[in-house]
Amino acid sequence: MEITINLAIKKKEKPTDESKLGFGQTFTDHMLLIDYDTNRGWHNARIEPYGVLKLDPAAVCLHYGQEIFEGLKAYYGKDGGIYLFRAADNFKRLNYSARRVCMPELDIELAMEALKKLILIDREWIPKTRGTSLYIRPTMIATEPFLGVRPANKYIFYIIIGPVGSYYPEGLNPVKIYVESKYVRAVPGGTGEVKTGGNYAASLLAAEEAKKKGFTQVLWLDGCEKMWVEEVGTMNMFFVIDDEVITPSLTGTVLKGITRDSVIKIVRNWGLKIKEKSVSINEVLAAASSGHLKEAFGTGTAAVISPVGQITYKDKDYIIASGKMGEVSQKLYDEIVDIQYAEKPDPYGWTEKIG
Numbered sequence: 043m044e045i046t047i048n049l050a051i052k053k054k055e056k057p058t059d060e061s062k063l064g065f066g067q068t069f070t071d072h073m074l075l076i077d078y079d080t081n082r083g084w085h086n087a088r089i090e091p092y093g094v095l096k097l098d099p100a101a102v103c104l105h106y107g108q109e110i111f112e113g114l115k116a117y118y119g120k121d122g123g124i125y126l127f128r129a130a131d132n133f134k135r136l137n138y139s140a141r142r143v144c145m146p147e148l149d150i151e152l153a154m155e156a157l158k159k160l161i162l163i164d165r166e167w168i169p170k171t172r173g174t175s176l177y178i179r180p181t182m183i184a185t186e187p188f189l190g191v192r193p194a195n196k197y198i199f200y201i202i203i204g205p206v207g208s209y210y211p212e213g214l215n216p217v218k219i220y221v222e223s224k225y226v227r228a229v230p231g232g233t234g235e236v237k238t239g240g241n242y243a244a245s246l247l248a249a250e251e252a253k254k255k256g257f258t259q260v261l262w263l264d265g266c267e268k269m270w271v272e273e274v275g276t277m278n279m280f281f282v283i284d285d286e287v288i289t290p291s292l293t294g295t296v297l298k299g300i301t302r303d304s305v306i307k308i309v310r311n312w313g314l315k316i317k318e319k320s321v322s323i324n325e326v327l328a329a330a331s332s333g334h335l336k337e338a339f340g341t342g343t344a345a346v347i348s349p350v351g352q353i354t355y356k357d358k359d360y361i362i363a364s365g366k367m368g369e370v371s372q373k374l375y376d377e378i379v380d381i382q383y384a385e386k387p388d389p390y391g392w393t394e395k396i397g
């Protein structure tokens with residue numbers, strides 16, 4: 043499929059201070075769009091000036107949440123090259139999400155080609171300092187106008203991109219998390235492992251209540267017994283107990299994080315002990331009380347590694363690693379970031395130089 047290009051005549055002002063980028067606030071001059079309908083399949087791939095979408099108020103995504111998305115990043119390498127990190131894995135996961143909510147799958151090669159074109163057109167927007175990057179948000183929405191619950195027969199896939207700094211204002215400082223024992227995020231057979239908008243709408247109230255109490259995020263427990271650790275906000279969870287790195291196994295209710303997968307592979311490659319298993323909150327708290335819990339951290343594209351300095355469960359605080367970033371967390375952060383910025387050779391084949 044040919045990708046037509048319509049360049050913006052008027053360029054937006056780029057942020058000048060890379061230390062103040064924040065997250066998800068600024069978008070570049072262009073976006074990519076591809077249309078779908080059941081008769082024609084995917085068609086009309088185009089790069090256009092960034093702007094508002096025109097949607098019928100009856101569009102299915104607005105009423106029944108038929109929507110999926112992804113999040114990945116591009117980086118300016120040490121050598122001045124532009125690098126993508128595991129991008130094809132994100133599109134594979136997008137297709138996985140698509141199947142679960144009855145949306146059409148994308149051709150991954152087309153998506154990759156379109157993404158690269160878009161990034162290269164807006165390459166001047168990629169920030170250069172370590173810790174900053176170009177965030178990429180592929181999104182698919184159901185646009186067919188009708189009311190009634192069935193899969194739509196019209197969709198738009200689009201990609202918007204924008205320069206970002208750190209996800210949390212804390213940066214690499216440890217965050218305080220609240221173990222949620224009232225609300226749940228996902229249940230077996232549900233959509234917990236799908237990046238679909240509804241999951242995040244459903245999580246807002248818990249996060250707001252936790253924020254009011256002074257926490258950055260909530261730690262979700264399983265939806266049935268409220269006993270098993272699932273994940274934190276938009277991050278997968280890891281614990282270092284004695285000399286073993288532990289993460290909850292993927293049971294269908296936890297998002298299959300790509301950063302999670304990278305961490306597992308790196309830790310294994312380092313020769314450390316790594317285990318994917320069911321982790322009960324009691325096991326974590328007991329390890330914290332007895333001094334065996336050395337570190338806890340979340341993993342996700344946005345923050346990479348986010349150390350957890352405190353866990354609070356039923357009004358009891360547990361301080362982890364004296365509230366500091368632990369050794370394994372720091373080493374993992376450095377390793378992943380070094381690979382992402384091409385400061386180090388990438389033995390895993392995760393990075394792709396695109397320009």
Ligand SMILES: *Cc1c(COP(=O)(O)O)cnc(C)c1O
Nearest residue numbers: 276277278297299300301342343
């Ligand atoms: C996106 C996301 C993650 C992290 O996935 P990455 O691929 O590592 O970015 C974890 N949990 C949830 C709920 C997410 O939405």
